[in-house]
Amino acid sequence: MPERxxxxxxxxxxxQIAAYLDRSERTVRRWEASEGLPVHRREHEKQDTVxxxxxxxxxxxxxxxxxxxTPATEAEGHPHANPSSNTxxxxxxxxxxxxxxxxxxxxxxxxxxxxxxxxxxxxxxxxCQGVEYSGSIEHVFKWVTENGPAPNINPRFARxxxxxxxxxxxxxxxxxxxKLAGTNARASDVFTLLKCNGDWKITHKLxxxxxx
Amino acid sequence: MTKTEYLAEYDAIVNTVQLYIDGSxxxxxxxxxxxxxxxxxxxxxxxxxxxxxxxxxxDWIDKNGPAPKIEPRVVSVDILDSIAVVRLEVAGWSxxxxxxxxxxxxxxxxxxMPGGWKIVQKAFHWHA
Numbered sequence: 379m380p381e382r383x384x385x386x387x388x389x390x391x392x393x394q395i396a397a398y399l400d401r402s403e404r405t406v407r408r409w410e411a412s413e414g415l416p417v418h419r420r421e422h423e424k425q426d427t428v429x430x431x432x433x434x435x436x437x438x439x440x441x442x443x444x445x446x447x448t449p450a451t452e453a454e455g456h457p458h459a460n461p462s463s464n465t466x467x468x469x470x471x472x473x474x475x476x477x478x479x480x481x482x483x484x485x486x487x488x489x490x491x492x493x494x495x496x497x498x499x500x501x502x503x504x505x506c507q508g509v510e511y512s513g514s515i516e517h518v519f520k521w522v523t524e525n526g527p528a529p530n531i532n533p534r535f536a537r538x539x540x541x542x543x544x545x546x547x548x549x550x551x552x553x554x555x556x557k558l559a560g561t562n563a564r565a566s567d568v569f570t571l572l573k574c575n576g577d578w579k580i581t582h583k584l585x586x587x588x589x590x
Numbered sequence: 591m592t593k594t595e596y597l598a599e600y601d602a603i604v605n606t607v608q609l610y611i612d613g614s615x616x617x618x619x620x621x622x623x624x625x626x627x628x629x630x631x632x633x634x635x636x637x638x639x640x641x642x643x644x645x646x647x648x649d650w651i652d653k654n655g656p657a658p659k660i661e662p663r664v665v666s667v668d669i670l671d672s673i674a675v676v677r678l679e680v681a682g683w684s685x686x687x688x689x690x691x692x693x694x695x696x697x698x699x700x701x702x703m704p705g706g707w708k709i710v711q712k713a714f715h716w717h718a
Contacts, residue, residue: 499642501631503701503710505672510703512629512710537668539677541695542715543635546675548668566670568699570713572633574640581633582711584699586671 414478487526489519497579504585525556617655619648627708634714654685
C-alpha cells in the first residue's frame with residue numbers, strides 16, 4: 379500500500395488512518411469507539427479534526443486483541459501483530475492490553491465492555507466533588523454506563539511499574555464527557571493489577587477527579 | 591502544592607505506612623489497623639494461594655507474630671492531589687508463617703480523607 383510510505387509521522391484524517399490500517403473508515407471509527415484505537419482531536423470552532431500518530435497506531439496494532447484476551451490473528455490481516463518475544467515486553471504489553479479494555483469501555487460508555495479487565499473482587503476509591511466513593515468496582519461499571527459515550531477522552535500512560543506478579547498503572551485521562559462527567563473533565567487514575575493465572579487483572583481503581 | 595505543603599503530605603503518607611511497618615515488626619495487627627480505610631482491599635499470591643481481603647492480612651500478621659529483623663525501605667512516594675502510591679521493599683521477613691529471610695515487595699495506594707491519609711489497597715509480591 380503506497381500510503382504506508384508517506385514520510386510524515388502523523389495521519390491527518392479518518393481516510394488516512396483507514397488507509398494505513400487497510401480498513402474502511404467505518405471500521406476504524408468503530409475501533410476507536412470500542413477497542414481503543416488511539417485517535418486524537420484538534421479542537422476547532424465549528425468541528426474538531428482527527429489525527430493519529432503512526433507510532434501509536436503501530437503499537438495499538440501490535441497489541442490489538444479482543445477484550446477477552448484472544449490475540450489478534452494473522453487471519454485478521456494485521457501486518458504488525460507479531461507478539462513480542464522479550465519477557466518484559468510481554469508483561470508490559472499484556473498490562474497495556476488490559477488497560478485498553480478499560481479505556482474502550484470508558485470511551486464507549488459501556489461498563490460491561492470493561493468488565494473483563496477487572497478481577498471479580500476488585501474495588502474502587504476516590505473523591506468526586508467532595509463526596510467519597512468507595513466499594514465494589516460495580517459502581518464504576520454503573521457510572522460508566524450511565525455516563526454514556528465519552529468519545530473524546532484522551533488517555534495517557536503516566537506510569538507502568540511491574541513488580542513480578544503485581545503492577546501499578548497511572549493513567550491521566552483528559553476530555554472526559556458524558557451525562558455524569560460534564561464536559562472537558564480530567565481524572566487521574568491509579569490502577570493496581572495482579573497477574574492471576576497468566577492474565578493481568580485490575581484489582582483496584584483509585585481516582586482523583588480534578589474539579590473544574 | 592508549595593514546598594511546605596508537599597513535605598507535610600509526604601510525611602503524613604509515610605507516617606501512615608509506618609503504622610503498617612510497626613504492626614508487621616511486632617506481629618500486632620491492632621497497630622496497623624488505623625492506617626487502613628474501612629473498605630481497604632488486600633491482594634497478592636502467597637505461593638499458589640490468592641490472599642484476599644484485609645481480614646486475611648490482619649489474621650496473618652497476628653499469627654505470624656514478631657518479625658524483629660524486617661528492613662523496610664521506601665522506594666517511591668508519588669502524590670497526585672488526593673491520592674498517592676507508595677512502593678515499599680521489605681527484606682528480612684521472619685515469623686511463624688513467613689519463615690525466615692523472606693523478601694516482600696508492597697504497593698500501597700492511599701486516599702486523603704478528612705481524618706488523614708488512609709491505605710485503600712495493599713498489593714504484595716512475595717519473592718519465593
